[in-house]
Amino acid sequence: MTDVGRHPRIKLYVLSEVKEVKGSVGNFKVKILKKSRYVDEKECTACGDCARVCPVVRPDAFNYGLSSRKAIYSPFPQAVPSAYVINVSECLGHNPAVCAKCVEACKKGCINFHMSDEEITETVGTIVVATGM
Ligand code: SF4
Ligand code: SF4
Incomplete structure (x- = not known):
């Protein structure tokens, strides 16, 4: 988990939920609710x-x-x-x-x-x- 948090190419969203996924392989649009x-x-x-x-x-x-x-x-x-x-x-x-x-x-x-x-x-x-x- 710590390595994931430090990785320059990984964006980590915690306290978050996926609200919607649209698109298909190669081009998904993912709507994320990041709670305060x-x-x-x-x-x-x-x-x-x-x-x-x-x-x-x-x-x-x-x-x-x-x-x-x-x-x-x-x-x-x-x-x-x-x-x-x-x-x-x-x-x-x-x-x-x-x-x-x-x-x-x-x-x-x-x-x-x-x-x-x-x-x-x-x-x-x-x-x-x-x-x-
Ligand atoms: S405002 Fe008071 S009750 Fe709320 S987290 Fe801070 S110290 Fe705790
Ligand atoms: S919110 Fe402020 S007081 Fe609380 S752990 Fe973080 S730095 Fe310390």
């Missing part, structure tokens, strides 16, 4: 300062609920990109006036509640479906 993570993935250093102050504690699905995580968290160790994400359905402060403790704690200023989902269209020649587990 509310953290600038290029700037985040995964320092964890934001999670330390977040008051929301939830079971960590990666560890089958045996451990806990915050509403702002890293999905799992070695996640690519190495950036935190906010689960907005758990966050108290989608309106920053309500909480925003993480915003104050992040020295790099990479938390942004105004981010929105993006729709991206890629043109590709081939599609490989690999479910992984």
Whole structure:
């Protein structure tokens, strides 16, 4: 996964879903919905300062609920990109006036509640479906 993240010729979309595929072999148009993570993935250093102050504690699905995580968290160790994400359905402060403790704690200023989902269209020649587990 890390190698994929670093590869100069691979564009990695995480938190994303394929919404539509049109075309045929050699010329597919793929519509991708890239969901907002509310953290600038290029700037985040995964320092964890934001999670330390977040008051929301939830079971960590990666560890089958045996451990806990915050509403702002890293999905799992070695996640690519190495950036935190906010689960907005758990966050108290989608309106920053309500909480925003993480915003104050992040020295790099990479938390942004105004981010929105993006729709991206890629043109590709081939599609490989690999479910992984
Ligand atoms: S969002 Fe900010 S405080 Fe949180 S891990 Fe990233 S850099 Fe650190
Ligand atoms: S704004 Fe949301 S993610 Fe940030 S500290 Fe508050 S509850 Fe946690």
